[in-house]
Amino acid sequence: MTESIETKLNELGIVLPESSRPAANYVNYVITGPLLFISGKGPAGKPKGKLGLDYRTEEGYQLARLAGLEVLAAAKHALGSLDRITQVVKVQGFVHADPDFDEHHLVLNGFSDLIQEVFGERGTHARSVLGASSLRDHLPLVVDTIFEIAF
Numbered sequence: 130m131t132e133s134i135e136t137k138l139n140e141l142g143i144v145l146p147e148s149s150r151p152a153a154n155y156v157n158y159v160i161t162g163p164l165l166f167i168s169g170k171g172p173a174g175k176p177k178g179k180l181g182l183d184y185r186t187e188e189g190y191q192l193a194r195l196a197g198l199e200v201l202a203a204a205k206h207a208l209g210s211l212d213r214i215t216q217v218v219k220v221q222g223f224v225h226a227d228p229d230f231d232e233h234h235l236v237l238n239g240f241s242d243l244i245q246e247v248f249g250e251r252g253t254h255a256r257s258v259l260g261a262s263s264l265r266d267h268l269p270l271v272v273d274t275i276f277e278i279a280f
Contacts, residue, residue: 134211134248135210141246141247143247145198145202146198146199149202149203155168157203157206157207158207163277164277165208166274169271169273170271170272171268172193172196173196173199177269178267179269180224180226180233180236180270181227181232186232186235189224189235190238192269193222193237193272194243196240197272204276211247214279215277215279217274218276219256220256221257221272221274222237224258224261226261
């Protein structure tokens, strides 16, 4: 039998935050068919700044992990249990960066690494990452995610 995600989180020493509320006129998630779409989430604590200016790549990696915790909290709120996730399908990251910064992919590895630690094979996903000249509330990054789920 496969280990539960809650057990895996405990083994990794990960405590999920409470699911954050939407920042504007949208919802945290939408379920349609076997897919769960999580709206863009930034790192907990709402840090502000740009990669390459206020944060180095390594700091951005940690911020992306924190954004991952926010995504997992929203998914748990939506589903009741993260064990319902059968596959992480797609991740899209937006990195608030100085124009000369070119390590967006290394920053988003913080999110991808966390997801794969938690879900194992089910955490392998397609991904895109884009640099952004600005993001809401001056967040350093925002990540949205698509999950396949079981009913």
